[in-house]
Amino acid sequence: MKTGEIVLGALAPHPPHLVYAENPPQNEPRAECGWETLRWAYDGLRASVRAAKPEVIVLMSPHWRTYVGFHFLGLPHFKGLSVDPIFPNLFRYQYDLKVDVPLAEAICQATAQKGLAAKMMRNPDYRIDYGTIVSCHMINPAWDIPIVGISSHAVSAYFNFDVMETTMKTLAEATREAIAKSGQRVAVIASNSLSHRHFTTESDVPEDMSREHIYHHGQYLWDMKMIELMRQGRAQEVLDLMTDFTEQATAETDSGALSWLLHTLNVPTSPAKIHGYGSVIGTGNAVVEWKGVAL
Amino acid sequence: MSASKNPVIAGYVLPGLPQPLLTPDANPGYKDLRRAFDQVRAEIANSNADLIVIYSTMWPSVIGHQIQARPAPEWIHVDEEFHDLGSIPYKLKMDAEFAKLYAQIARERGLHARTVDYHGFPIDTGSVVALKLINPDNRIPATIVSSNIYSDRAETFVLGKAAAEAAERSGRKVVAVIVSTLSNRLHQSFIDPQGDKIHSLKDEEWNQKILEFLKQGRLEDVAQLSRQIHREARVKKVGNFKPFWWLSSFMGANNRYQGDVLSYNSVYGTGSAVISLHPAPHAARDLEFDEDSPDRYQGERNVLAPSGESVSEFSSQLSLTGPMSSSAQSWSGAVPEGSGND
């Protein structure tokens, strides 16, 4: 069997506002407009994903937060209604997705073999988290590529960012090994925002863009610092700064998703393509693409 | 607000993990928690309560405070962590009218608050477990309020006061519930439930301290220790440890309760306790230590001292001019006349 391949890596944040503003048939609420720069950024990433022709999308979502180990979606098909617990006014989405269970099992097994707690999620009544759904919808609204869904184990909260870093590196090694063995073309996706301090109020028209801006200038500076490093192909420095960035910008990188992605991509030295950046209810969001890597 | 005027007839601390509901026989501790839940169910059934108001630490919010107002939410719930223990089908009964009033009063008090009324809204595991166990037949309607991840004491206190005002204005007799563990650290590997134990000695010691206070009815004292509990006994997923702020504020911010620890056991390493608090005419132990505004410093009050010690050892307790209740005199002659103001 041929060796598998990572054909693309991406940071693909999941504010439900983006799906809301797209008005897809799956989502019940309707929007007039909103967050266009980020949605246009997703147009670019979507085209790249199409061109890369992945057979599977492997994704880590900060909103499947698990406190005991990493969990993996473990049934071939999930269908249902996802209502965002934080923004139920914006996101009530009928999802229908397919899972590459053999690859999920292979990553789970490799993760466990490396000493981390890992388990499959096989309850058919389980509701897919909205982070997974939003990122997948924005990358591939046709939903015609199976996914592997990985939970984000709250290592940073339980221990610290250094433990998170080494844990994500180990998970990344397991991910790479399993993808290599699978012989498949795979896209790997981290579904997180960058800076992540939200406004705690919302205007009557949620898509009123006259109200949308970054929560705090310091967050913006940090986001730009990290994005500039990505643009220059300095992923190791992104990892080196992850602790300070996460703490000082209250970044959603505390989920470990970006660390896992960069390690899975073997800490890329080629420049990342920034498809776009924008704020959503005060948080900083970048849509970023890295080239694939041979395994 | 005096105990007699407060609309809360009982307060409960309930743990939210699903084991007591789904796998009570997996461990004697889970079974004991289940027994305690059953006891709470019986207590509420025999009370004249007509509303259960829940503040769940397992329902985080970002946009202010969300209040569940769907009259009959129905779903098959699966916990995102303990999905292998089984599904939880539920059909609940919410008091939508109260939820709207609560949100309105919260807004009048400067909070950002809204009701949620959507089919399929993901009601959190803790609220579902609590309501399935303490109100299985939906005899009494409920209201659930979220826990804003950013809010701190002042905001949470106002949220509690808004609940009390809503209960008063609506004429409801209320059971107040917080869904929260004490120490919340889960084991970091998959465990055999038979071997379940509190994660660490440090967590156990903090849990015992909280239990000791609540057994003495010292709810406001526990509320005032929230920041320290957060620092020392909580995995920090949110800004602060808030449930006791809400509960104490809702129930009148005092220590005048009969406190009963109905069960305390570990669930996957967490300190899970079922505790009841009933308003009592006498202060169990008047050690409120921060809410008065003294003109003259009376010395350190040593709130962490063992509750069993005589109050006379605490000189600062002898001349309190703040909330020290006149009813406290009934258990300690050392309290001077006229010190109470309620």
Ligand SMILES: [Fe+2]
């Ligand atoms: Fe998020």
